[in-house]
Amino acid sequence: EAQVTQNPRYLITVTGKKLTVTCSQNMNHEYMSWYRQDPGLGLRQIYYSMNVEVTDKGDVPEGYKVSRKEKRNFPLILESPSPNQTSLYFCASSLSTSGSYEQYFGPGTRLTVT
Amino acid sequence: SQQGEEDPQALSIQEGENATMNCSYKTSINNLQWYRQNSGRGLVHLILIRSNEREKHSGRLRVTLDTSKKSSSLLITASRAADTASYFCATVLGFNTGGFKTIFGAGTRLFVKA
Numbered sequence: 542e543a544q545v546t547q548n549p550r551y552l553i554t555v556t557g558k559k560l561t562v563t564c565s566q567n568m569n570h571e572y573m574s575w576y577r578q579d580p581g582l583g584l585r586q587i588y589y590s591m592n593v594e595v596t597d598k599g600d601v602p603e604g605y606k607v608s609r610k611e612k613r614n615f616p617l618i619l620e621s622p623s624p625n626q627t628s629l630y631f632c633a634s635s636l637s638t639s640g641s642y643e644q645y646f647g648p649g650t651r652l653t654v655t
Numbered sequence: 656s657q658q659g660e661e662d663p664q665a666l667s668i669q670e671g672e673n674a675t676m677n678c679s680y681k682t683s684i685n686n687l688q689w690y691r692q693n694s695g696r697g698l699v700h701l702i703l704i705r706s707n708e709r710e711k712h713s714g715r716l717r718v719t720l721d722t723s724k725k726s727s728s729l730l731i732t733a734s735r736a737a738d739t740a741s742y743f744c745a746t747v748l749g750f751n752t753g754g755f756k757t758i759f760g761a762g763t764r765l766f767v768k769a
Contacts, residue, residue, distance in 0.1 A: 545697075574757075583743060584698075584759040591754050599756075631697060640685050640747040640755025643700035651695070 543568045547632050547647035554622055555655055562617045562650050564632030572635040573615040574599070574644070575607065577628040584631065590615055591638040622654045661744055661760040669768050674731040676763040678744030679724075685749040687720055689729050692741045692762070701729075701742075736769040 545566045554560055566573065574589040576599075586599030590609040604626055606618040615634075619626060629651050633644040662677045678687070686705045690698040704711045704720045704727065711718045717730040731738055741762040748756045 576759075581761055583761040586757065589754075597754070629695065633698075638754055640749050640757070641705075643688060643703055644698075644757065646690075646697035646699070648697045649695065 543645070545632055545634055545645050545647035547630075547650050549650060550648060551651050553653045553655065556623055557621050560619050560622060560652075562619075562630060562632075562652070564615045564617065564647060565613050566615075566632075566634040566645070567613065568634060568636070568645065569612065570634035570636050570645070571612075572638050572644075573609065574633045574635075575605070575615070575617050576631045576633065577601065577626075578631060578649075579628050587617070587630075622652075624654050626652065627654050628652060661742070661763045663763060664761070665764045665766070667766045667768065668734060670734060670736055672734055674734050674738070674765055674767070676729045676742055676744075676765070678727045678729070678746075678760060680727075680744075680746045680758075681725065682746075682748060684722075684746045685755065686747045687718075687727050688745045688747065688757075689716075689718060689727075690743045690745060690759075692743065694740075698743065731765075734765075734767045736767050739765060739767045741765070 548563045575587040576584040578584050585601045588607040590596045632647040635644045636642040688703045689701045692698045702713050704718050715732045720727045741764050743762045745759045
């Protein structure tokens, strides 16, 4: 089944404790992206990647890191989480880097930072 | 106001009625997409309309795009209780150097009463 998977689905952590949210897609998609969703703000893009070893900042990259060492994986790293990073996070992928195709979304990771 | 702003923010209708949601944006786009999200879950792609298209249909969905007014509408006909969800428009902007940016609106919450 074609899908984007994220782990963990739920995470409660404390300020400053490094964490990684994994994302994997099995569709051989070129493009992958991370978004955060906050009430009343829709989805905002954190980082995106157009290919292996090619990543770029979205609209809200501060406090986040990503890597794309393999085509299928695009982990999101929070080196020192803070309470303002409490949010619902989505990973997405798309067939091409042209923007002409839809994005497929993972099920989301609900992160709480206390 | 932000790119990809939906109107109304919330909509409550009876089963069988039609639901119309509108989206306005500010800049030139490659295409515009509509997504659906059930509470707290990942977004699911509904329909994509390219900038040179004016209308598109998919099942009970009808999307229009007016690039002169920078607006789009999503019509769901003969709504069902299962259509209850949040609906987001996403505008896709391409870069001359390659790649693209997707901007999501804050969404319209649709509630269909049985």
